[in-house]
Amino acid sequence: MSLDELLATRSAIxxxxxxxxxxxxxARYRLYDRGSYExxxxxxxxRLGTIVEAFCGERKRCVASRVLRLVxxxxxxxxxxxxxxxxxIEVVVDLSPxxxxxxxxxxxxxxxxxxxxxxxxxxxxxxxxxPTVTANHSYVSxxxxxxxxxxxxxxxx
Amino acid sequence: xxxxxxDIAPLAEAWRTAEPxxxxxxxxxxxxxxxxxALDDFGVNRYESDxxxxxxxxxxxxxxxxxxFAATLGPQLAQITGKRIRSADMRAYAYRPGHYLLPHTxxxxxxxxxxxxxxxxxxxxxxxxxxxxxxxxxVTGGTLATIEPAHVIEPAPWRLAVFDVSAVSLHQVREVxxxxxxxxxGWFYP
Numbered sequence: 001m002s003l004d005e006l007l008a009t010r011s012a013i014x015x016x017x018x019x020x021x022x023x024x025x026x027a028r029y030r031l032y033d034r035g036s037y038e039x040x041x042x043x044x045x046x047r048l049g050t051i052v053e054a055f056c057g058e059r060k061r062c063v064a065s066r067v068l069r070l071v072x073x074x075x076x077x078x079x080x081x082x083x084x085x086x087x088x089i090e091v092v093v094d095l096s097p098x099x100x101x102x103x104x105x106x107x108x109x110x111x112x113x114x115x116x117x118x119x120x121x122x123x124x125x126x127x128x129x130x131p132t133v134t135a136n137h138s139y140v141s142x143x144x145x146x147x148x149x150x151x152x153x154x155x156x157x
Numbered sequence: 158x159x160x161x162x163x164d165i166a167p168l169a170e171a172w173r174t175a176e177p178x179x180x181x182x183x184x185x186x187x188x189x190x191x192x193x194x195a196l197d198d199f200g201v202n203r204y205e206s207d208x209x210x211x212x213x214x215x216x217x218x219x220x221x222x223x224x225x226f227a228a229t230l231g232p233q234l235a236q237i238t239g240k241r242i243r244s245a246d247m248r249a250y251a252y253r254p255g256h257y258l259l260p261h262t263x264x265x266x267x268x269x270x271x272x273x274x275x276x277x278x279x280x281x282x283x284x285x286x287x288x289x290x291x292x293x294x295x296v297t298g299g300t301l302a303t304i305e306p307a308h309v310i311e312p313a314p315w316r317l318a319v320f321d322v323s324a325v326s327l328h329q330v331r332e333v334x335x336x337x338x339x340x341x342x343g344w345f346y347p
Contacts, residue, residue: 030304031304032259032292032304032327032329033258033260033261033262033301033304033327066202072238073332074209075259077207077208077259078207102255106207136207139206139210139257139259139332140336141332142286142332143254143255143332146248
């Protein structure tokens with residue numbers, strides 16, 4: 001890992017956003033050694049591209065766009081995370097109906113968490129990524145009845 | 158501290174026929190000494206990752222207890238499971254509300270774990286949740302292709318659960334929703 005890569009990942013931020021969207025037609029993922037969640041691939045959206053442009057000062061191309069929905073008992077482990085290309089930017093928009101305590105996206109470098117995105121509707125995380133970065137969606141506790149986490153995740157290159 | 162198991166033959170039969178993968182449950186496996194008082198000397202710390210959240214003793218804190226455990230049970234478990242066993246490790250775990258251990262197999266190349274065990278202890282607040290859940294898996298191309306919940310073992314006091322470690326021995330500790338789940342757990346090694 002280069003110093004540039006280390007510093008880039010440490011520039012991850014959380015911003016306020018007015019991006020709102022509702023999706024239907026989720027499929028459930030059930031390979032429990034990797035994750036338990038619902039997912040839906042969705043088209044790229046200019047609003048997310050604008051968030052990235054404001055962060056890095058240039059327009060980038062969306063290469064992946066997916067919405068994840070997690071309910072109590074759900075999670076996504078870091079080992080399930082796809083390998084990221086060097087220099088990509090990941091945007092996570094929180095579309096959850098309400099905050100869910102303890103539900104986070106945790107970005108890791110060599111296993112160590114360097115950035116946490118709590119479940120706060122109306123916020124977006126912008127995270128510079130590379131091959132040494134993985135992310136997981138923490139377990140959603142069954143103690144929080146009705147907790148629903150919806151995250152729109154797009155990757156820009 | 159440890160006493161030998163009784164009636165090995167039915168346990169061996171239970172091991173051979175267990176689903177979704179080999180395991181055996183021994184109830185009323187009470188210790189030969191005052192185990193709970195002995196454990197009072199050891200503190201626990203919180204451990205957390207993407208896979209788990211719980212409190213546990215340091216990895217080697219209970220090595221003397223583990224050595225006696227392996228010396229007493231190892232030869233009998235070898236008869237039950239057909240596996241060579243020479244040593245064990247052991248940690249004490251405290252699962253409080255919100256604690257969990259998500260599905261995993263315990264199988265890692267180079268670690269040589271052959272059996273896993275959980276020994277459930279009495280607790281002042283019996284837990285709701287905290288069950289050991291075993292999954293039935295199929296493998297395609299070296300990875301798990303289908304996974305279905307198949308069997309649940311309740312964390313009853315003085316219950317010893319021993320199960321196989323393999324690429325398909327997927328299991329989890331369900332989230333504790335109330336109370337306190339206390340256990341000793343670890344692996345046996347060849």
